[in-house]
Amino acid sequence: MNNNDPKGIPQTTPRMSATFTRDVNSDIRRAAATGIYDIRGGGAKRKLPSFDDLLFMGASISRYPLEGYREKCETSVTIGGLHAENPIELDIPITIAGMSFGALSGPAKEALGRGASAAGTSTTTGDGGMTPEERTHSTKLVYQYLPSRYGMNPNDLRKADAIEIVVGQGAKPGGGGMLLGQKISDRVAAMRNLPKGIDQRSACRHPDWTGPDDLEIKILELREITGWKVPIYVKVAGARPYYDTTLAVKAGADAVVLDGMQGGTAATQDVFIEHVGQPTLAIVRPAVQALQDLGMHRKVQLILSGGIRSGADVAKAMALGADAVAIGTAALIALGDNDPKWEAEYNALGTTAGAYDDWHEGKDPAGITTQDPELMARFDPVEGGRRLRNYLKVMTLEAQTIARACGKNHLHNLEPEDLVALTMEAAAMAQVPLAGTNWYPGKPGTTY
Amino acid sequence: MQTIDLSKVGLRETNKMLQAQSAETNQTSWEIVNPRGSHAIACGLNAPIEVTIKGSTGYYCAGMNQQATVNIHGSAGPGTGENIMSGKIVIEGDASQYLGATGQGGLIVVKGNASSRCGISMKGVNIVVQGSIGHMSAFMGQSGNLVVCGDAGDALGDSCYEARFFVRGKVKSLGADCIKKEMREEHITFLRGLLDEAGIDADPSEFTRYGSARKLYNFHVDNAGAY
Ligand SMILES: Cc1cc2nc3c(=O)[nH]c(=O)nc-3n(C[C@H](O)[C@H](O)[C@H](O)COP(=O)(O)O)c2cc1C
Numbered sequence: 001m002n003n004n005d006p007k008g009i010p011q012t013t014p015r016m017s018a019t020f021t022r023d024v025n026s027d028i029r030r031a032a033a034t035g036i037y038d039i040r041g042g043g044a045k046r047k048l049p050s051f052d053d054l055l056f057m058g059a060s061i062s063r064y065p066l067e068g069y070r071e072k073c074e075t076s077v078t079i080g081g082l083h084a085e086n087p088i089e090l091d092i093p094i095t096i097a098g099m100s101f102g103a104l105s106g107p108a109k110e111a112l113g114r115g116a117s118a119a120g121t122s123t124t125t126g127d128g129g130m131t132p133e134e135r136t137h138s139t140k141l142v143y144q145y146l147p148s149r150y151g152m153n154p155n156d157l158r159k160a161d162a163i164e165i166v167v168g169q170g171a172k173p174g175g176g177g178m179l180l181g182q183k184i185s186d187r188v189a190a191m192r193n194l195p196k197g198i199d200q201r202s203a204c205r206h207p208d209w210t211g212p213d214d215l216e217i218k219i220l221e222l223r224e225i226t227g228w229k230v231p232i233y234v235k236v237a238g239a240r241p242y243y244d245t246t247l248a249v250k251a252g253a254d255a256v257v258l259d260g261m262q263g264g265t266a267a268t269q270d271v272f273i274e275h276v277g278q279p280t281l282a283i284v285r286p287a288v289q290a291l292q293d294l295g296m297h298r299k300v301q302l303i304l305s306g307g308i309r310s311g312a313d314v315a316k317a318m319a320l321g322a323d324a325v326a327i328g329t330a331a332l333i334a335l336g337d338n339d340p341k342w343e344a345e346y347n348a349l350g351t352t353a354g355a356y357d358d359w360h361e362g363k364d365p366a367g368i369t370t371q372d373p374e375l376m377a378r379f380d381p382v383e384g385g386r387r388l389r390n391y392l393k394v395m396t397l398e399a400q401t402i403a404r405a406c407g408k409n410h411l412h413n414l415e416p417e418d419l420v421a422l423t424m425e426a427a428a429m430a431q432v433p434l435a436g437t438n439w440y441p442g443k444p445g446t447t448y
Numbered sequence: 449m450q451t452i453d454l455s456k457v458g459l460r461e462t463n464k465m466l467q468a469q470s471a472e473t474n475q476t477s478w479e480i481v482n483p484r485g486s487h488a489i490a491c492g493l494n495a496p497i498e499v500t501i502k503g504s505t506g507y508y509c510a511g512m513n514q515q516a517t518v519n520i521h522g523s524a525g526p527g528t529g530e531n532i533m534s535g536k537i538v539i540e541g542d543a544s545q546y547l548g549a550t551g552q553g554g555l556i557v558v559k560g561n562a563s564s565r566c567g568i569s570m571k572g573v574n575i576v577v578q579g580s581i582g583h584m585s586a587f588m589g590q591s592g593n594l595v596v597c598g599d600a601g602d603a604l605g606d607s608c609y610e611a612r613f614f615v616r617g618k619v620k621s622l623g624a625d626c627i628k629k630e631m632r633e634e635h636i637t638f639l640r641g642l643l644d645e646a647g648i649d650a651d652p653s654e655f656t657r658y659g660s661a662r663k664l665y666n667f668h669v670d671n672a673g674a675y
Binding site: 208220 | 459460463464467487488491492494506507508511512514526527530531533546549550552565568569571572587588590591609610665666667669672
């Protein structure tokens with residue numbers, strides 16, 4: 001580097017290690033200073049094979065498109081008709097994923113309800129029970145049944161339009177909930193029956209059942225308590241999708257919610273988020289295969305989540321066989337999370353808009369992932385609901401645009417044959433041909 | 449007294465009849481015969497009725513109970529009285545694992561023994577066991593009281609919050625962050641009341657109290673080994 005070296009020997013440029021990157025080194029320094037693993041919100045941030053590695057082929061001489069403004073492309077979906085008297089009817093196949101009151105503020109939950117209801121879809125409670133805000137503002141509300149059972153009670157259970165038994169979450173397959181002291185306000189503490197201000201780590205296994213045989217009996221009990229009226233979903237992480245889907249269906253689930261490793265969380269160890277689970281792209285086909293092998297595809301609905309951002313993602317998920325998708329992180333961004341308008345405050349927290357993920361600390365400048373009354377007051381649930389509705393509408397229009405281009409009059413008619421893959425990995429995971437070829441790794445009839 | 453033969457009427461119809469009772473019902477006394485270990489019997493009740501089950505029951509009997517009194521004249525399967533809100537469950541025989549899991553209120557009385565994970569994640573229920581209980585009982589117990597007239601197995605009260613445990617016999621081992629506590633006058637008075645309510649004849653002063661040391665409430669690196 002030093003051009004004035006007296007001996008005239010050229011200096012090499014300083015070279016960063018590909019192994020010990022700046023990020024890695026900062027992780028090591030943080031660990032050395034604190035003695036505890038890093039906890040954060042959000043999903044896997046590393047680059048993963050994803051829906052971006054798939055493309056639709058669109059229309060051609062042999063496949064003609066639908067006329068954009070004249071020919072209808074339906075988007076409705078019915079979830080849970082197999083065993084439930086009152087299945088859930090949604091106008092669009094994009095649902096709002098379970099996010100706990102506690103992780104999110106009351107007004108944020110209200111906004112999710114307003115936006116989803118205006119767009120004709122459902123919202124989901126989370127690890128902390130049902131709040132009046134979300135029950136009032138959600139026309140269709142799915143009630144989560146989690147290992148912690150915080151706030152669980154039969155009255156709320158009977159107010160739900162569906163029940164979702166949570167076995168796992170894509171961000172942390174095998175991990176329990178976390179809510180740190182800063183967010184255990186009086187209201188959150190009372191709902192969860194916990195002392196105020198403690199660091200709450202909730203269980204990862206259900207307290208009164210283990211394994212698929214027990215799950216079947218648990219589903220029976222929940223149906224008996226709710227009179228067989230509402231659908232029962234089972235949510236699993238994208239760990240072993242073929243077997244988990246098979247076992248959930250055998251246990252009597254009406255729908256399977258499958259969450260890949262890009263899926264967000266309110267608070268989990270970074271090591272868990274980045275190193276456990278499978279990418280969303282990789283888990284769809286095995287789950288669909290399981291449903292097909294049981295003769296249950298389209299009878300038991302598959303709801304896919306984990307990094308869904310756009311109508312293109314929705315269309316790709318559905319082309320691979322999902323019946324609907326769920327969104328978490330994207331919905332929070334639509335509400336205003338990580339908005340550059342708070343950049344100065346993100347900077348003060350040592351981060352930048354778009355990278356802010358310390359949702360567990362309760363200091364969210366956007367007032368969404370917090371229980372701090374002052375920060376919460378910055379967030380307007382009516383405006384937030386309107387933004388979410390707009391976003392859901394745009395995603396739906398985008399998915400319809402793609403479906404029409406593929407000649408489909410319902411999003412459900414999209415199929416793997418509409419897709420090609422850009423990479424070998426994506427071709428193998430999605431079981432669609434590598435672009436420009438008629439081949440994908442593991443294609444039947446080939447030996448490679 | 450209404451008598452239901454479960455083997456003839458079936459689970460759905462039986463539960464439907466019991467769940468349909470309101471606070472003003474005059475059919476307050478019910479008997480279920482031939483339970484034959486069926487699951488989810490008399491779950492989700494919400495009326496001040498008394499249901500007596502003549503025989504042993506499977507999983508989740510009287511699950512999420514509100515107001516009702518459910519008597520089991522036999523032994524009870526896993527998860528009996530799970531998430532009980534109020535009312536009372538009396539088991540004449542033994543109880544399997546996860547008795548009263550996540551229970552939020554009400555009272556569960558076991559005349560025999562209770563298996564492992566008794567009172568797991570309890571959130572306000574009172575459980576009184578005349579015999580002994582198995583390992584990992586009251587794991588992550590949040591509130592409520594677990595009373596054991598016999599002995600407790602390994603890891604009692606592991607990672608508990610504010611739940612209290614009263615054991616007359618031996619405790620094989622205490623779980624993480626669970627410690628022995630002083631039995632003050634107020635505790636003896638409270639325990640006497642609870643034993644009376646449960647109809648169990650025992651001297652409250654013979655019991656030892658256990659509960660949370662509250663060391664794991666907020667993370668400290670020196671306690672990392674306990675996690
Ligand atoms: C703030 C936040 C809180 C969450 N809370 C829960 C929860 O309580 N229960 C649950 O099953 N999943 C929870 N999740 C996961 C979501 O239900 C969903 O699986 C995930 O967000 C989907 O991935 P996406 O965020 O990429 O859309 C949460 C996610 C976020 C972002």
